[in-house]
Amino acid sequence: MxxxxxxxxxxxxxxxxxxxxxxxxxxxxxxxxxxxxxxxxxxxxxxxxxNPRNVVGVVPILDDRVLLCRRAIEPRHGKWTLPAGFMELGETTEQGAERENQEESGARIRIRSLFTVIDVPSVNQVHFYYLADVLGPQLAPGPETLEAGFFPLDAIPWKELSFRTVHTTLEHYLNDRRDGTFPTHRYAIDFRFPD
Ligand SMILES: [Zn+2]
The missing domain is CATH 2.20.70.10 (Ubiquitin Ligase Nedd4; Chain: W;)
Structure with missing residues (x-):
């Protein structure tokens, strides 16, 4: 060998x-x-x-706003994140993303397409984010979330985001929205944000 x-x-x-x-x-x-x-x-x-672990989440969009959750747990307590978390046994990445959204925001969503696949070898993780339509404004954040809210796309709290993968996924979303096309982005990052 x-x-x-x-x-x-x-x-x-x-x-x-x-x-x-x-x-x-x-x-x-x-x-x-x-x-x-x-x-x-x-x-x-x-x-x-x-072996590496999968993190699955969503980019939940309601009109011109994105749904973010403020973390009630470490790491990055108090920072804003897209709904996401570790995949569980017996579910698909899409089911995991939907479940994490349900647990953290309580918003009703419809998953659209796979949007980002991000290798993070420095922490032995792969992150998957799906685009999702939010079907109504009602939220019911769970115990891992201090609060959840809809942010206009020009008022995303960039300095208060939890993780680099959340940051880059949102950057891709804004760029693609300008272009009107939403391909799947696959890339690697090697450090956490904003360490
Ligand atoms: Zn033994």
């Missing part, structure tokens, strides 16, 4: 000390026939892989 390119090798953080199969203490080493350091159980041979 060839060694991974150091430029792309992002070692997994240690998240567990004991084997979930047999309870033995795990060691950090490269398993046979592998090329990366893993959490390996030298007692039963189980390899505890870690």
């Amino acid at each position: 060839s060694s991974p390119d150091p430029a792309f090798y992002h070692p997994a953080p240690r998240t567990q000390r004991f084997c979930s199969q047999c309870g033995h203490t795990l060691s950090r080493e490269i398993p046979p026939d592998d090329n990366r350091i893993r959490d390996l159980c030298t007692h039963c041979g189980a390899v505890h892989y870690q």
Whole structure:
């Protein structure tokens, strides 16, 4: 097996000390026939892989306004975000985006098209944002949201946004709205905003 390119090798953080199969203490080493350091159980041979996580969300539009939520949780407590969160088991990215919107804003929406796919290798995540029509002004924010509200597109609180992926997704939306066409944008960013 060839060694991974150091430029792309992002070692997994240690998240567990004991084997979930047999309870033995795990060691950090490269398993046979592998090329990366893993959490390996030298007692039963189980390899505890870690893989990137998907974040799914929506760009909810009502006429000339975008729906944003102010975060009631860390990280970025108090900052504004598009409704989004970690994908759950057993759902599609689209279903996850719809669920996160329901949990965080309570707005009724109709999902349109996949809009951004953003690799964030520095935190081992991939973010997916779908365009969505908001079907009415009623909101019912859940416990992860301090408040939710509709912002005119020329009054987006750019300095108070939570994450770089939210920032760039909104930038793409404004650009595409000028052009009148909404292709899917796929790209990578390598750091959080505004660290
Ligand atoms: Zn084990």
